[in-house]
Amino acid sequence: MGFDKKELSGITFLLLLGVFAPFLFPSYRIQISELWLFMVYASTWNIQGGKMGYNTFGNIMFFGLGMYICASTQIAYSFPLAEWTAAGGVKTFVHTVEQYFTALPIGMILAGLIPAAIAGALGSLILGLRGHYFAICTLGIGIAAGEFATSMKIWGGGQGMTVPVWPKVDGQEIDVLGGSVNFFYTLTFILFFCTYFFLRWLFSTRFGLILTAIRDNEDKAEAMGIPTMRYKVTGWVVSAFFMGIAGAIYGNINGYIEPTEVAFAGATVGVYMVLMAILGGKGTLWGPIIGAIIFQVFKEFFWTYFLGWQRVALGFLIVIIVVFFPEGIMGWLRRIKPELFGEVVDRKARLAQVTIKTND
Amino acid sequence: MTNILEVRNVSKFFGGVRANEDISLDIEEGKIVSLIGPNGSGKTTLFNSIVGTHPIDKGSIKFQGNELSQKLVHEIATMGLIRTFQQTKIYGQMSCMMNMKISKKVENSFSRMFDQIPNELNEQAEQILSFVGLYEKRNLRAGELSFGQQKLLELAMALMNEPKMLMLDEPTAGINPTLINGIIDRLIKINDQYKITLFVIEHNMRVVMNLAQKVFCMAHGKLLAEGTPDEIKNDKRVIDAYLGAQ
Numbered sequence: 001m002g003f004d005k006k007e008l009s010g011i012t013f014l015l016l017l018g019v020f021a022p023f024l025f026p027s028y029r030i031q032i033s034e035l036w037l038f039m040v041y042a043s044t045w046n047i048q049g050g051k052m053g054y055n056t057f058g059n060i061m062f063f064g065l066g067m068y069i070c071a072s073t074q075i076a077y078s079f080p081l082a083e084w085t086a087a088g089g090v091k092t093f094v095h096t097v098e099q100y101f102t103a104l105p106i107g108m109i110l111a112g113l114i115p116a117a118i119a120g121a122l123g124s125l126i127l128g129l130r131g132h133y134f135a136i137c138t139l140g141i142g143i144a145a146g147e148f149a150t151s152m153k154i155w156g157g158g159q160g161m162t163v164p165v166w167p168k169v170d171g172q173e174i175d176v177l178g179g180s181v182n183f184f185y186t187l188t189f190i191l192f193f194c195t196y197f198f199l200r201w202l203f204s205t206r207f208g209l210i211l212t213a214i215r216d217n218e219d220k221a222e223a224m225g226i227p228t229m230r231y232k233v234t235g236w237v238v239s240a241f242f243m244g245i246a247g248a249i250y251g252n253i254n255g256y257i258e259p260t261e262v263a264f265a266g267a268t269v270g271v272y273m274v275l276m277a278i279l280g281g282k283g284t285l286w287g288p289i290i291g292a293i294i295f296q297v298f299k300e301f302f303w304t305y306f307l308g309w310q311r312v313a314l315g316f317l318i319v320i321i322v323v324f325f326p327e328g329i330m331g332w333l334r335r336i337k338p339e340l341f342g343e344v345v346d347r348k349a350r351l352a353q354v355t356i357k358t359n360d
Numbered sequence: 361m362t363n364i365l366e367v368r369n370v371s372k373f374f375g376g377v378r379a380n381e382d383i384s385l386d387i388e389e390g391k392i393v394s395l396i397g398p399n400g401s402g403k404t405t406l407f408n409s410i411v412g413t414h415p416i417d418k419g420s421i422k423f424q425g426n427e428l429s430q431k432l433v434h435e436i437a438t439m440g441l442i443r444t445f446q447q448t449k450i451y452g453q454m455s456c457m458m459n460m461k462i463s464k465k466v467e468n469s470f471s472r473m474f475d476q477i478p479n480e481l482n483e484q485a486e487q488i489l490s491f492v493g494l495y496e497k498r499n500l501r502a503g504e505l506s507f508g509q510q511k512l513l514e515l516a517m518a519l520m521n522e523p524k525m526l527m528l529d530e531p532t533a534g535i536n537p538t539l540i541n542g543i544i545d546r547l548i549k550i551n552d553q554y555k556i557t558l559f560v561i562e563h564n565m566r567v568v569m570n571l572a573q574k575v576f577c578m579a580h581g582k583l584l585a586e587g588t589p590d591e592i593k594n595d596k597r598v599i600d601a602y603l604g605a606q
Contacts, residue, residue: 205474209462216451225437
């Protein structure tokens, strides 16, 4: 589990970015928070899509669920949830500082645990599907989750619901970690590093190796005595846990939850996470992170300066990725410089092997 | 000698196709047994039935006295019955060493899922790779190996698992003729040194004659004949099955 130089400089870069970026670009704090979350989406999607070879479009469901669960808990801790959503801004509810900061952590924990449990139950049903069938099934699940939320009166149905606002004392926003934007920025930053170090550990274990074995040849893994189902389900549980918490934080940053555009946004966030992981190089620890950085810069640039053309630019980016970088940036590096990844023919051993050894 | 594998009246139908019909055979522990037959005679289907890839329609299969026909593929493999594939199945994106290390048998419990791969495995993996002649390629991606080398890698992976019985589906297909002798030697050594019972599907008659102590011949989904290699070689029914009856 030692760190090599390349990785250490990568981590240092991210740490410096995390600490100094809010001071250097104070007006971009929300976008940078989003960047940390993007890294989490892409890295957790990578467990299925990259490591395991199961292209899922359903991870967005855990994101949306986490968002709703956390917001519901935050509200229901102090007020009746149904009244809150029915009020539609007419009646105002104000959380005290204590109520707000007790309910938020409870909500975030539930937002991790409940989607994880759902992933465990659902995973053992549908992870037996392979290839396109799995992809289509998860796509359906993502859409169904959005429809489900739309029909939930208690969550405000299609209108959505608001999230408790940052508490005020005497009309002043209270100063915890420098106010709401900085507070949630810090949470996203911490969430990303927790995800990163957890996945780094996970991929270094036998578990990580078996995920790649499942991707390369699941039948072989079964034939060698590996109960692949258990690994696939556990992997999905991990993704769901982190996606749920990411959703919980994003709901609070956004301040407003809507079923199909914000929470179960399969057409935007659901696609972005796949795109980022593929752009950077799926199946590697750093690929999704690199992909997320490039993607977020690209996205903000086009959304700011070429508004109206951003979808065209996004389509163009997809074409470029598919045509020129089908294996992503990391995969491309591995192809042109395999020795960087330790793929070498042992010349010394070749000489020793001129006479075939049978090793008596 | 006791029987390590007992197949009794096994039938497997795919719709109207009778792939295996009423097959019964015993494999003695510690022997090298070969299964021959023309293409499409149901040899691989029988292998798949034994290792649980598909459910069988009739009959029973016992490995060391335990019934296999209701068990899952990975459960059967964990019992020490490992098979290799006719079309090689390896983990193409991973290095040969990784392919080896992941093939080591580990108890299937939740806590063991998150073990680190112990460094001691390197030595064992290297030793087995040099045994099959792939030592110098150990850090290459397995998918970059030639078909024949992948066959060897599959054999090495199976050995890494330390099975009690090994079922090989055409181990010499696609391998350079000069290397075939090396394979025969190694298979005999595997059987002798590691005490692994071998059950081998093979088309190459020279290999069968040099390797097997007992031969089963299948044709049209039925077991046609069994006996020593010499008996099989001279059995008129076998010759008819291969060349067509006069």
